[in-house]
Amino acid sequence: MTLKEFYKAVGGSYKETLRRLMNDTLIKQYLRMFSEAGDLEKLLRALEAGQWEDAFRHVHNLKGVCLNLGLGRLAEASSELCEALRSGEPTVDITPLTAEVKEAGAQILENLESLE
């Protein structure tokens, strides 16, 4: 799977990312760092434990990283969850937001494995 195909599969924009990050080697290096950092798991653990402050920080970071890496779907999902957690314990049901983050994240990790 090429980078272009990978971005298409995970709902991101290869063209835009390449424009910013200059070359494929760097993008691949960053994506590998992304999967190794395990931010997604940290977020999910904090959510489960009801540690809202931690959860906010993790989802905020996740959003930032996704924006930088052009991972559109996960960036959007984490951005929505981020706003829901901004003032501590959420006042709305975050189950669907969490599910979308989880799904988008899983999709990325999955496709990363078949990236050349």
Add this chain to the structure above:
Amino acid sequence: MRDTVLIVEDVELNRGILCDMLEGDYRTLEARDGIEALEVMAAHQEEIAVVLLDLMMPRMGGLEVLEIMAEQHLLDRFPVLIISGETSPEIEDRCLTFGAFDFIKKPFLPSLVLRRVKNAEALFTYKNRLEEQVALQTAQLTRQAEALRAKNAQLREMNEMTIELLSDIIEARNLESGTHVQRVRAFTRILGLRLMEKYPEYGLDRSTVDVIALASMMHDVGKIMISDAILLKPGKLTPEEFDMIKQHTILGCQVLNHTSYMWEEDYFSCCLQICRYHHEKYDGRGYPEGLRGDEIPIAAQIVSIADCYDALTNERVYKKAFSPETSYEMIMNGECGAFNPKLMRCLEDCRAEFEAQLRRNESSVKPGAALPNGKEEDQ
């Protein structure tokens, strides 16, 4: 050498991207949160050119870092660029209010981040250099002004001391009483201030009047050069002896010239004018040069009336004291020679003040204390 960018960001990936962006143009230092950032800043104060600061970090966030940097005056040392995924204008505004130099939103464009870091560095250096220069110049100017003020005060003190010294000598030789010199000074001041108000064409101001009044104390300094045999001679003087007396105007200038190194320029020239010309008359019939009208320096004209008024109202070996009324009339009638009509009008205005001054002098000299009277030729 400031060639380093400090990247403060808790997400390793973001730090990595930023490092790659700056590589080749800057060295980089990294910190994972605010506390680490402050430690790195303290250790590398002289190397850091720009700080890139994330807002959301564990332990200590970006806003708190800004606050502490402001307290420690670190914001004067290097610019801080906020890098954040926050998009609300309120947060951006808060950061800039807290002293951030610029605000960069994620996702960042490498070329733009590099350009903005460079801009921040250039502007900041320029601004700091300007401020440094202004501070330096201001300090220098303040120092110079202070030195000048001190010098001026010193000179003024020196002048007053010189004048006092010379009037002491006059007094010690029993040529004039010390009180005569003080009275002439007081009359000169009153008349000078009136002239300043009534006739602005003479261009007098308060400090000039003060200089003239102080310098008036020197008007008869030349008498120390004239022998006692003539000065203290009882009875009438021969014409030759009187010619010798007239020399005191020119001799006074010689005395002053011997002390010229001690004087401030405006005092000195004023003393010279007064010494030389205080016996000139408005109609040209005075001495030593027979100047007329406003050829006679105005300082000398003022002192001339003051001196005359004092001689008339006080006792001399060759005359009794005239009453203030008689003295005033004699001057106004021209019995003491011609004076500047404008100054006569001033004297008219100041008549009451002159008489008050006379009374003040009387009460300060207790009865029985004989005034050492010298000889005063008051034609």
